[in-house]
Amino acid sequence: MSEPTSPEKIFPVSWDQFHRDARALAWRISADGPFEAIVCITRGGLVPAAVVSRELGIRLIETICIASRHNYRDQGELMILKQVAKDVVDKAGGKGAGVLVVDDLVDTGKTAGVVREILPDAHFATVYAKPKGRPLVDTFITEVSQDTWIYFPWDMGLAFQPPIAKGPVG
Ligand SMILES: O=P(O)(O)OC[C@H]1O[C@H](OP(=O)(O)OP(=O)(O)O)[C@H](O)[C@@H]1O
């Protein structure tokens, strides 16, 4: 995906907003439980998983470590660096029933599709969703267009903003 140029194609998220959205996700999921374990998709899923586990009182947290963007935005070959532990997969019939899978967002759905193959009966939750990946998630909070890039707070820092009107600053 090329760099978006118009402001509406850029979706920056502050820590505050991310916390609020992750907590809203926990509220929305709470009726679908109880869940025995969370499987979070690293690395992006680590942050919402911390918030959701605190809100829903889930203390068994497992990871599946997947890397797909080896070069910032360019999606490359999807690599599973660490699988889900067998005892978590084996819960409730071996297909992930009672397991909550958490990620920060679903974009093309490639990552979610791979995890769904491993845990077909798990409940899949992301904070944000883009249209292509949306059918793969059970619960999400905010949808953005496919050509929007979401900037997460852990990828950003404070920076000077030039005024909207052109011309010399000051
Ligand atoms: O729906 P998809 O097109 O598969 O994209 C979504 C995935 O891409 C990002 O992870 P990434 O692989 O970049 O790694 P990271 O979580 O370590 O940043 C994001 O955190 C999702 O896991």
Ligand code: HPA
């Ligand atoms: O919009 C995005 N933002 C950050 N990481 C991502 N990984 C896939 N899509 C995105």
Ligand SMILES: [Mg+2]
């Ligand atoms: Mg990720």
